[in-house]
């Protein structure tokens with residue numbers, strides 16, 4: 150038996166909807182579940198319009214295209230994120246410009262954004278990393294001052310809140326993913342949200358080959374097939390009804406970890422997943438940093454846990470260090486986080502006995518290793 154970092158929680162409600170969709174014959178990208186999922190998810194986030202997509206990556210691409218991002222433009226992204234955030238900028242012929250992380254809460258550091266703005270800068274993509282919201286007041290202020298678009302990458306943070314307001318409701322457009330390990334899933338899937346009717350219409354059009362509304366097979370620009378299927382949406386409608394429950398469970402798991410591992414943090418051996426006073430974190434993946442004082446390196450720590458059936462994941466590799474983006478700059482906070490950070494098992498399916506097992510083993514690995522190494526000094 151292996152405890153995974155994140156697994157989906159799918160039940161009879163999802164199955165019932167899928168059966169209904171299959172029996173109705175509406176199995177492609179038209180059907181009642183698409184409209185319901187778009188409407189209900191947008192409403193949940195406090196945004197007017199939802200445009201469902203095939204996955205979260207194409208949701209980001211669609212948002213950038215709808216805002217007219219193109220060749221030679223620059224788009225500011227955090228260096229510490231999943232690669233899709235940067236790649237979709239590149240798909241447009243634009244250049245991702247990387248910004249360092251905030252040392253306290255790991256998302257993009259707003260104070261490091263302005264120094265990266267040039268006359269070519271068109272947009273900022275803040276990423277609500279591992280379920281923690283970005284500092285949206287500062288980011289929106291900078292965007293206003295420099296006339297930049299904001300696209301929130303909320304792929305990891307459905308339901309997270311900044312000062313009591315849900316993420317995804319701040320930017321010109323926000324993008325979500327419903328991949329199997331995200332807060333809620335449709336298998337593969339994504340969505341763009343916006344309060345701007347014209348942008349919503351443009352995204353719907355681009356999602357469907359940019360076909361003219363009035364003339365069949367008339368296309369004035371190059372569009373995409375980025376549609377979600379009714380089958381995916383059928384799963385999504387049922388998952389959305391459980392989202393608040395999932396968030397509560399994730400926060401309970403986080404509380405367990407934070408309370409049980411506090412001793413290790415007090416000793417300076419690890420750092421716990423932060424939650425700023427202005428934030429409601431949904432802890433998509435509860436994460437810790439293995440500090441240098443622990444004397445066991447992060448990768449060795451992960452190997453030991455793997456051996457006893459506990460899966461963990463390292464933090465993302467910062468984008469500016471990847472071969473295709475190697476920008477030969479130093480972004481020290483992100484590099485430090487990426488070297489020390491791991492995601493712990495965070496599924497809503499975790500039970501108390503598994504939690505106890507994980508916590509005991511984290512103590513064993515860190516404390517034992519610590520004593521072995523200490524004897525050398």
Ligand SMILES: *Cc1c(COP(=O)(O)O)cnc(C)c1O
Nearest residue numbers: 204205206231233304305326328
């Ligand atoms: C998962 C994820 C995506 C991409 O979503 P997919 O549905 O897997 O294409 C984009 N950005 C971030 C931050 C993600 O975690």
